[in-house]
Amino acid sequence: MNTTTISVGSVTHAQKARRLLARLNVQTKLVKLDASMTAGGCTHGIEYASADHYTVVMELKKAGISYYIYQD
């Protein structure tokens, strides 16, 4: 399965995002992101099936949670 990973700034925001997405039946996984690939270094992100990408970004935009795509 193809997955997409996004960074949402902090582990708490990642959890918040996971809760929002779970309500839409989008399965996600909390992951630690490599410091070499993020601006500030050391953060958590969420990984999900790439097929759910549109749903994910729309929901995060609605909730005002900023993100950037870490890995596609």
Add this chain to the structure above:
Amino acid sequence: MVYLDNAATTYKKPDTVLRAVKGAIKKYSANPGRSGHRLSIRATELVYSARESISRHLNYSFPDRIVFTLNATYALNMAIKTLIPDNSHVIISDLEHNSVYRPICSLAQARGVSYSVYKSSADNIFKEIEGHIRDNTSAIVTTLKSNVTGECIPIFALSELKKKYGIRLILDASQAAGLTNFSLDDVAFDAFCAPAHKGLYGIMGLGFAVFAASPDNTLLEGGSGNESRNKAMPKELPERMEAGTLPLPAIAGLKAGVEYIDSIGIDTVISIVDYLTEEALSRLREIKNIRIYGAHGGVICFNIGQVPSEKCARKLSDVGICTRAGLHCAPLAHEKIGTLKSGCVRISLSYFNTERELDKLYRALRKI
């Protein structure tokens, strides 16, 4: 043993709290929000789940604005020292605990802050506090419930003042949490601070501050588990205000504590404590030469004749009854009730106290 010192800390905890604390140590003993391994992720999820349980209990929609601290004193220091500008004016009540009064006095000495004290027993709290507002008033910092008399300050009056004047509102809910049905979504506030280990039935070593917005300043800087290259703390809550490792077992305990209260219903807890307060009062009124200074919401303070308060408390302790005497770290409250020199004896009840225990108290006090 009869434990009547719940305002200091609740002794009897729900079994679910004890199991949660033990379980956190046994099954989740990894640092939350730091590593990427399975155990750390599970610990991270437990912490967020605790934020959610607390926010549900407080009827507040933003679990990510709950910041964990060492205790309520730390939470209050954090709020007071990051939200009150230098050379501004602050309004506090005549009931404040030293966890509010001392940091305010410290700001007065070091940062040009001035303060005035409002009368908590005024008929119209709104007008009473309003009368203290000056051009440079930046904040109201107030307890919601006295740890000496049990007297409560109406949160909605405070909220209305904040809305009208745009000044900050920092709330000390140390005694009110777990014994008040809060709906923070309906309250305008800047910080709401509480300990885990009193009315919320968690364990010592944890408190929290609910911030309405991420403060510009930080009190403590250190590792936050994210953005390690940045020299400053992260901009967003809660990580901005949570430096260092979180006390995971205590957080698990607090989660279980608030869930326990919610499983019974906060209104049920309140009505039982109110009932026990009335029962205690009816017994105390039978004691010869007793002077009762305040009695509300589980807290009753008194003296018996000329018996020094510590002596009274010691005699009660000798027969297995735990109370607290003295000034209760609240000199302003004692000044208000006229016991600044003598102190007084305080009994403080929890949901777990019983009428039989109050009978024992009565029998012991009769002999003093």
